[in-house]
Amino acid sequence: MKLGSLKAGGRDGALVIVSRDLDRFVEAKGIAATMQQALDNWTDIAPRLEALAKQLDGREVAGEPFDATLFSSPLxxxxxxxxxxxxxxxxxxxxxxxxxxxxxxxxxxxxxxxxxxxxxxxxxxxxxxxxxxxxxxxxxxxxxxxxxxxxxxxxxxxxxxxxxxxxxxxxxxxxxxxxxxxxxxxxxxxxxxxxxxxxxxxxxxxxxxxxxxxxxxxxxxxxxxxxxxxxxxxxxxxxxxxxxxxxxxxxxxxxxxxxxxxxxxxxxxxxxxxxxxxxxxxxxxxxxxxxxxxxxxxxxxxxxxxxxxxxxxxxxxxxxxxxxxxxx
Missing domain, CATH: 3.90.850.10 (Fumarylacetoacetase-like, C-terminal domain)
Structure with missing residues (x-):
């Protein structure tokens, strides 16, 4: 699973899942708002993020085009x-x-x-x-x-x-x-x-x-x-x-x-x-x-x-x- 944080999410970013080929990303809305929130509750949240990652890689979810300039550091x-x-x-x-x-x-x-x-x-x-x-x-x-x-x-x-x-x-x-x-x-x-x-x-x-x-x-x-x-x-x-x-x-x-x-x-x-x-x-x-x-x-x-x-x-x-x- 590949993760990142969008700058648009404010000081702590907005958590996103990124496709394996670094081609697309999708926000983790409804799962975890930020990377830190995901890490604080990793046991419960990681499986849900992984499920969405599989959907993104399988193109069941369209996602947005990956652009590194939109991303902050992961934390x-x-x-x-x-x-x-x-x-x-x-x-x-x-x-x-x-x-x-x-x-x-x-x-x-x-x-x-x-x-x-x-x-x-x-x-x-x-x-x-x-x-x-x-x-x-x-x-x-x-x-x-x-x-x-x-x-x-x-x-x-x-x-x-x-x-x-x-x-x-x-x-x-x-x-x-x-x-x-x-x-x-x-x-x-x-x-x-x-x-x-x-x-x-x-x-x-x-x-x-x-x-x-x-x-x-x-x-x-x-x-x-x-x-x-x-x-x-x-x-x-x-x-x-x-x-x-x-x-x-x-x-x-x-x-x-x-x-x-x-x-x-x-x-x-x-x-x-x-x-x-x-x-x-x-x-x-x-x-x-x-x-x-x-x-x-x-x-x-x-x-x-x-x-x-x-x-x-x-x-x-x-x-x-x-x-x-x-x-x-």
């Missing part, structure tokens, strides 16, 4: 957004940029930060750049959405709490980040609003590409019309989503609608598959050529993030954003 705002850093190759490269070493227990203990979740960008919204010197960067990721997760859940138990999967552009301001982290209290100013794919899917939509904790498909980033990277999201992953959720819920419960991110998708073979953010490319250039050649994002730059199934069909639709200079 336009969320009770919680916790982002991980589950790919050690990414951690090594970006920490090198700020002169930091990997934590000694990096391979055994996941990193998570609490992101801003009060308002997400829509998948086709512009990315506002207040100052070109801030070092604007995209970060292509996978994210999952949970139902209610009890405190102390195990990784095996956490698998059953993953209800939806989507893509993310976790936007970063790299030159704001380094001095901020040196304070020892985590991200805040360096992490503006993230954006998510227009469509989220239930795990069964991914077939064999989903093993209960990770997606094993390439994540494709296209920067200014040229492919930038296609690392496989299931390769070189140190912590899958079940482990990240269990880590987040060690001492507290997670409310339905919690979003958990993988962190920037990255493979150890980054020279062949490319990268999912500019900072990685910059550090590879420094290692290979002795100098950084790639600039951070500027007004007019465009990023597209998308994932395709084995037949080459887009699964989640695309995050497609352009940088705009903010007015002062």
């Amino acid at each position: 336009p705002r969320a009770y919680q957004w916790a982002d991980g850093s589950a790919y050690l190759s990414h951690m090594r490269l970006v920490r090198k940029a700020r002169g930091a070493e990997l934590p000694a227990n990096a391979a055994k203990d996941p990193l998570l930060y609490q992101g801003g979740s009060d308002a997400f960008l829509a998948p086709t919204d512009g990315i506002s750049l207040g100052d070109p010197d801030w070092g604007l960067d995209f970060e292509a990721e996978i994210a999952v959405v949970t139902d209610d997760v009890p405190a102390g859940v195990t990784a095996d138990q956490a698998r059953g709490h993953i209800k939806l999967i989507m893509l993310c552009n976790d936007i970063s301001l790299r030159n704001v980040m380094k001095p901020e982290l040196q304070k020892g209290f985590g991200f805040f100013q360096s992490k503006p609003a993230s954006a998510f794919s227009p469509v989220c899917v239930t795990p069964n939509e991914l077939g064999s590409a989903w093993d209960g904790g990770k997606v094993s498909l390439p994540l494709v980033s296209t920067f200014n019309g040229e492919e930038f990277g296609r690392p496989d999201a299931g390769t070189d992953l140190s912590f899958d989503f079940s482990q990240l959720i269990a880590h987040a819920a060690m001492t507290r419960s997670l409310a339905a609608g919690t979003i958990v991110g993988s962190g920037t998708v990255s493979n150890e073979d980054y020279r062949s598959v490319g990268s999912s953010c500019l900072q990685e490319r910059r550090m590879i250039e420094l290692l290979d050529e002795g100098e950084i050649k790639t600039a951070f994002m500027q007004a007019g730059d465009a990023i597209r993030i998308e994932m395709f199934d084995a037949r080459g069909t887009s699964i989640f639709g695309a995050i497609e954003q352009r940088v705009v200079a903010s007015r002062k």
Whole structure:
């Protein structure tokens, strides 16, 4: 089943079911008004949404033409957004940029930060750049959405709490980040609003590409019309989503609608598959050529993030954003 939220529904969107081929959508009127309402009552509501999805795919329901510009992020705002850093190759490269070493227990203990979740960008919204010197960067990721997760859940138990999967552009301001982290209290100013794919899917939509904790498909980033990277999201992953959720819920419960991110998708073979953010490319250039050649994002730059199934069909639709200079 594929779901999304229309911007026309207000701050929390209007829940819709999207056809498997991303061709049409139908509103979930009479079932659930919003994505959050569906997640709050998932056991009762999901079967009704699935029945309507079958009707839409079987063309028993006509629906409306799919247009990503009509869609907000699946959850336009969320009770919680916790982002991980589950790919050690990414951690090594970006920490090198700020002169930091990997934590000694990096391979055994996941990193998570609490992101801003009060308002997400829509998948086709512009990315506002207040100052070109801030070092604007995209970060292509996978994210999952949970139902209610009890405190102390195990990784095996956490698998059953993953209800939806989507893509993310976790936007970063790299030159704001380094001095901020040196304070020892985590991200805040360096992490503006993230954006998510227009469509989220239930795990069964991914077939064999989903093993209960990770997606094993390439994540494709296209920067200014040229492919930038296609690392496989299931390769070189140190912590899958079940482990990240269990880590987040060690001492507290997670409310339905919690979003958990993988962190920037990255493979150890980054020279062949490319990268999912500019900072990685910059550090590879420094290692290979002795100098950084790639600039951070500027007004007019465009990023597209998308994932395709084995037949080459887009699964989640695309995050497609352009940088705009903010007015002062």
